[in-house]
Amino acid sequence: MDLGFGGKRAVVTGGTGALGTAVVGCLLEAGVEVWIPVFDSRELTAFPYGDHSSVHTVEGVDLTAPAAVDAFYGAIPDLAASIHIAGGFAFTPLEALTPAVLEAQYRMNALTATLCCQAAVDRMAEGGQLLNVTARPALEPSGGPQLGAYTMAKAAVAALTRSLASELRPRGIGVNAIAPSVIDTAVNREAMPDADWSSWVKPEDAADVIVFLASPRNRVVSGACVPVYGNA
Secondary structure (H helix, E strand, O other): OOOOOOOOEEEEEOOOOHHHHHHHHHHHHOOOEEEEEEOOHHHHOOOOOOOOOOEEEEEOOOOOOHHHHHHHHHOOOOEEEEEEOOOOOOOEOHHHOOHHHHHHHHHHHHHHHHHHHHHHHOOEEEEEEEEEEOOHHHHOOOOOOOEHHHHHHHHHHHHHHHHHHHHHHHHOOEEEEEEEOOEOOHHHHHHOOOOOHHHOEOHHHHHHHHHHHOOOOOOOOOOOEEEEOOOO
16 A cells, blocks of 8 residues: 655654554655654664664654753654654552652653654644654553553643644644553563463554554554554
8 A cells, every 4th residue: 555655754653663664664665754862872783774874863862851852853854744652661569659759650651752743843834744652551550550640641642642632633733642551562472471472462453543544545544543453
């Protein structure tokens, strides 16, 4: 399927991780010029697209710092899509829900998405797309124990997505999110060695959904938090 990118530019935060790498691969196949903010250069060690002519990595970008986010996006002309995968996860029981823990989850998930949406819109013409990543617990908060901080942070991302979709509709900019269950990555397998990995979502399958929603081919869906649950 031709997604209509035709040499356009896209940002992928968290682009060097397992899901981000799958998204970058899909975008390159669609002929997209991809820009990736990188906080730590060690993220690039195993990244397979670091030398690709259509991939631009910018190191030292703190996605929780407004000035750094603005500077990163300010160097990108005519942005077609901004995909926000960067975030963080933590199991946290009730007794450990301290202000510091809550703030850390908020900053990694909701704040990064908010700042990137703000900066991206300033670089977009009509028809641009914003894509956030929330999570299944944000849509189904009773889905598991010790997820309070993470669920609240990702619920904020879902609320942001739906609110911005209404706000930006008159400007012709779409805003959507995917809400995955557990994604089948090496990190998650190590953290949950006894889980049924076969039920987890493959990064490539989640990437297909992300790239379609963030593409010019998506002309009618905005304000959606799409469940991406695999076989779970």
